[in-house]
Amino acid sequence: MLKRTLISACTAAFIGLSGAALAGGHGEKPEANPWTNFALQNTLNKMPAGNAANGKELSDQWMCAACHGETGKSPSRNYASINGMPKEYTIKMMLDYRDGRRWENYKQANIMVKLAQSMNDQEIADLAAFYAEQPLTNWTDSTDVDPKIDRLVRKGDVNRMITPCASCHGVHGEGHGVVPSLAGQVPEYFVRTMKAYQDGQRHNDVNQGMSQFTHDLTDEEIQGLADYYAAMPAVKE
Numbered sequence: 280m281l282k283r284t285l286i287s288a289c290t291a292a293f294i295g296l297s298g299a300a301l302a303g304g305h306g307e308k309p310e311a312n313p314w315t316n317f318a319l320q321n322t323l324n325k326m327p328a329g330n331a332a333n334g335k336e337l338s339d340q341w342m343c344a345a346c347h348g349e350t351g352k353s354p355s356r357n358y359a360s361i362n363g364m365p366k367e368y369t370i371k372m373m374l375d376y377r378d379g380r381r382w383e384n385y386k387q388a389n390i391m392v393k394l395a396q397s398m399n400d401q402e403i404a405d406l407a408a409f410y411a412e413q414p415l416t417n418w419t420d421s422t423d424v425d426p427k428i429d430r431l432v433r434k435g436d437v438n439r440m441i442t443p444c445a446s447c448h449g450v451h452g453e454g455h456g457v458v459p460s461l462a463g464q465v466p467e468y469f470v471r472t473m474k475a476y477q478d479g480q481r482h483n484d485v486n487q488g489m490s491q492f493t494h495d496l497t498d499e500e501i502q503g504l505a506d507y508y509a510a511m512p513a514v515k516e
């Protein structure tokens with residue numbers, strides 16, 4: 280009975296939220312200061328420890344699966360996959376949505392902003408612990424590797440001051456700490472978010488620690504990188 284009440288309450292909340300997202304009205308945007316490494320580390324250190332089993336329950340209650348899939352592997356090309364994300368990254372994203380740091384392409388971020396604003400730190404930590412436990416999965420089965428893209432990932436490009444993606448995101452795209460995993464990421468989301476970094480709509484990264492590498496990438500390279508990571512095998516170190 281309690282469960283049913285919870286579910287219908289959540290369904291109502293969900294429909295309400297989707298309605299708001301569709302209407303596309305701009306809510307109040309909280310004004311958080313940009314992160315410094317120090318402030319971010321301090322905030323992460325103060326987060327409560329997450330409980331993955333509670334996180335699973337919360338993900339059911341909040342219907343995260345409707346968009347991100349049961350385990351965080353998105354069933355749709357519209358949404359990001361969040362399975363196997365390091366917990367610190369998921370925590371940071373939820374805080375960034377909650378506090379107005381991540382607000383790019385408002386219609387896309389709207390639902391996440393609303394969800395995050397109704398969560399406390401414990402719930403965020405629990406959800407992050409749950410998704411961090413889910414194995415990474417490849418999105419496509421392609422085995423073609425474009426050598427130019429492979430080079431960009433492993434060696435970067437000195438002329439354009441592009442640091443190898445793998446040096447931060449890991450050789451298997453597994454991510455670490457606040458650096459997200461990229462293996463198996465939905466390519467449409469990957470492209471969208473890279474372009475949002477490129478044109479400055481997404482600026483929640485600390486000291487432009489990510490966006491600086493996107494400025495000189497061509498559209499073709501961004502697509503190539505998206506395809507490269509989408510095919511990455513499900514290796515989690």
Ligand code: HEC
Nearest residue numbers: 341342343345346358359361369372387388390391394406
């Ligand atoms: C109605 C669809 C929808 C629901 C429900 C939803 N999300 Fe999202 N989520 C999105 C979209 C769309 C994005 C990408 C937004 C953007 O581009 O800024 C996103 C992004 C995210 C991200 C950032 C992903 C990344 O790789 O940076 C996290 C983390 C996340 N969602 C967690 C959750 C959690 C946890 C729940 C449940 C509490 C949830 N989402 C429910 C649609 C949804």
Ligand code: HEC
Nearest residue numbers: 442443444447457458459469472483484485488489492504
């Ligand atoms: C110096 C370390 C570093 C390098 C090099 C780097 N990244 Fe990142 N990347 C990050 C960090 C940190 C984030 C998370 C930023 C934030 O908080 O929004 C990130 C985020 C991303 C995201 C967003 C993922 C998501 O789920 O929303 C993508 C896509 C990405 N990087 C791709 C790349 C690619 C492709 C390259 C190589 C061309 C690259 N990165 C090079 C550190 C790096």
